[in-house]
Amino acid sequence: MTTPRGTIERFYSVIPAGGIGSRLWPLSRADAPKFLHDLTGSGNTLLRDTWERLAPISGEQRIMVVTGRAHRAAVEAQLPSLADPNVVLESEPRDSTAAIGLAAAILERREPGVIIGSFAADHVIRNHRLFTAAVREAVAAADAGFITTIGIKPTEPAVGFGYIHCAGPLELSGAPSALAVGSFVEKPDLATAEGYVADGSYLWNAGMFIARADRLLEEIARTKPALHKGLIELAAAWDDPATRGPAVDRIWPRLEKIAIDYAVAEPAAAAGRLAVIPGYFDWDDVGDFASLAKLNSGGRKSDLAILGEDARVLADSSSGIVVSQSKRVISLIGVRDIVVVDTPDALLVTTSENAQRVKAVVDALKLTGSTDVL
Known part of the structure; x- marks a missing residue:
């Protein structure tokens, strides 16, 4: 398959479009979650903005969206170029490890060696040039075998975000900014956040993860073997319409509900297998x-x-x-x-x-x- 000009070879974007954004109630509802709203006055929903940010990086035919069955029509209306095989529907929310892990398992079966990047559908990012540069470095670090995240350089001591404590440089080819991750830190109080910003070695955790699909699945297998087994079984049945529905109904509700930060990122950081690329673009998760x-x-x-x-x-x-x-x-x-x-x-x-x-x-x-x- 020909790679569109300017896109990254072997790279696939994954957009998890789930959750209801409960801190934005009553604007965000179960049937109209925040990613389906224009929250910035741009004229686009957050989902559409995410698509337009990723399409030049991976190509429109290499973007997969994981969303709930109830949101399929709205998602496809927002993204008319989304390829039908790249719509992955959840029967019920099972958190980010299941959503991103299933996308990785499906794409690895279709294209062994693929590198995937997971980017939330409901974040606001400005300065696409700096974002694209960070993704390119993250892909290079992922190709070297690291689970990679993009951390945001703090502009203030925010208490609504988690933080990433950075260790020394990794000196990776194609990823000169890559740093080892020392640890993940939960949302701190104000005094602690002020200390992190003054220290200079902390980044905001933006929840972006880039990895070879096989490496991501290896990490899930290490920490959550039962969850990994279910994802592999689902992926094996996914591309056959005759087997997909029964497999989802049987396996999906039994998958453990856990965030990818806990199932993959934190254990990988503790083992020295997690890299971070500092991002200098404007970012917000519009959390409240x-x-x-x-x-x-x-x-x-x-x-x-x-x-x-x-x-x-x-x-x-x-x-x-x-x-x-x-x-x-x-x-x-x-x-x-x-x-x-x-x-x-x-x-x-x-x-x-x-x-x-x-x-x-x-x-x-x-x-x-x-x-x-x-």
């Missing part, structure tokens, strides 16, 4: 309304960001973010760092400081049986 406000206000805390095609907002001496999907007039007077999300059937009012706590509202709604607004 505070980050969404910052994205849409140019980083100026005094501004009020407004999202919604027909938003009717009157504001005086107010800052924060308003997301409007209704026709109501929203008036704000003298409120700072406010978050207002107005949808036809649910209203959220909080502050940027408490934006991370929105997930607790979603959990409470589940417990009370109010699933009609989820």
